Amino acid sequence: MGVVLGGMGIAHTPTMGHAYDGREGIDFKDRWKQWFKGLAPVKQWISEIAPTHIIVVYNDHLNYFDFSTYPTFAIGMSDHFPQADEGWGKRAYPGMDGDVDFSASVAESLVANGFDLTFCQELEIDHGIYSWLPCLIDHPWPVKFLPIAVNMVMQPVPTPARLLALGSALRSSVVDTADDSRVLIVATGGMSHQITGRRFGLTNPKFDQFFLSKITHEWDELISIPMSRIMQVAGTEAGELAMWYAMRGALSGSVREVYSFHIRPEITGCGVIAIEESNDK
Numbered sequence: 001m002g003v004v005l006g007g008m009g010i011a012h013t014p015t016m017g018h019a020y021d022g023r024e025g026i027d028f029k030d031r032w033k034q035w036f037k038g039l040a041p042v043k044q045w046i047s048e049i050a051p052t053h054i055i056v057v058y059n060d061h062l063n064y065f066d067f068s069t070y071p072t073f074a075i076g077m078s079d080h081f082p083q084a085d086e087g088w089g090k091r092a093y094p095g096m097d098g099d100v101d102f103s104a105s106v107a108e109s110l111v112a113n114g115f116d117l118t119f120c121q122e123l124e125i126d127h128g129i130y131s132w133l134p135c136l137i138d139h140p141w142p143v144k145f146l147p148i149a150v151n152m153v154m155q156p157v158p159t160p161a162r163l164l165a166l167g168s169a170l171r172s173s174v175v176d177t178a179d180d181s182r183v184l185i186v187a188t189g190g191m192s193h194q195i196t197g198r199r200f201g202l203t204n205p206k207f208d209q210f211f212l213s214k215i216t217h218e219w220d221e222l223i224s225i226p227m228s229r230i231m232q233v234a235g236t237e238a239g240e241l242a243m244w245y246a247m248r249g250a251l252s253g254s255v256r257e258v259y260s261f262h263i264r265p266e267i268t269g270c271g272v273i274a275i276e277e278s279n280d281k
């Protein structure tokens with residue numbers, strides 16, 4: 001029987017990774033340094049709770065899947081997930097190891113609970129995970145990963161209610177596992193941002209902070225806001241925040257917020273929240 005230790009929501013952006021690496025020739029704003037400093041307590045928290053597995057609900061940005069065939073939900077069933085090359089060359093980090101037995105057990109439970117995902121024997125991981133991963137865990141990564149990719153790029157995308165239900169099914173699947181897995185559930189999606197059209201560069205820090213203040217204990221209020229409204233006030237790509245509901249759905253009602261932080265380094269609102277289960281320690 002496995003246990004859910006807690007959840008983390010975090011923004012991702014390609015620039016975050018390059019800023020962290022100090023990529024040569026690019027002048028990064030000091031606000032990136034503040035973001036990385038703001039992540040330090042989360043890094044400490046993950047190290048303290050010491051998960052054996054991290055389930056990450058994320059979205060691929062057409063770096064592995066493409067419009068010819070785009071799965072709504074896809075689960076990584078491999079013992080290794082290489083980093084995707086997004087056109088800049090791969091960054092100097094190893095791929096992510098998976099646990100096939102754990103993945104198979106989670107998949108079986110998800111199917112039993114009405115979530116028949118696309119099974120991926122191969123899956124390359126883009127900045128959806130790699131932009132923040134090296135900031136929070138030192139490599140070689142001392143944990144097994146189970147990536148779950150969600151369609152956030154091709155309409156119609158799954159609804160917030162469906163993502164919340166996916167989270168709930170994920171929690172059951174962890175409890176159903178035969179081994180003593182200690183699992184952290186992560187959801188990652190950019191906060192306020194818009195990278196197309198006349199509103200390019202729009203962010204809404206007030207909305208981001210509102211979202212962070214509600215997701216732990218008042219998520220039902222958040223989820224009642226239509227995603228179209230969120231995209232209106234926080235930019236079209238803020239639609240990725242719907243994935244955070246999967247993280248919240250995987251947690252019980254008995255949780256405490258450990259930490260949250262928000263800043264807008266550039267182009268995209270960056271926020272993080274760490275939530276710990278009270279009863280599962």
Ligand SMILES: [Fe+2]
Nearest residue numbers: 012189190240
């Ligand atoms: Fe994204």
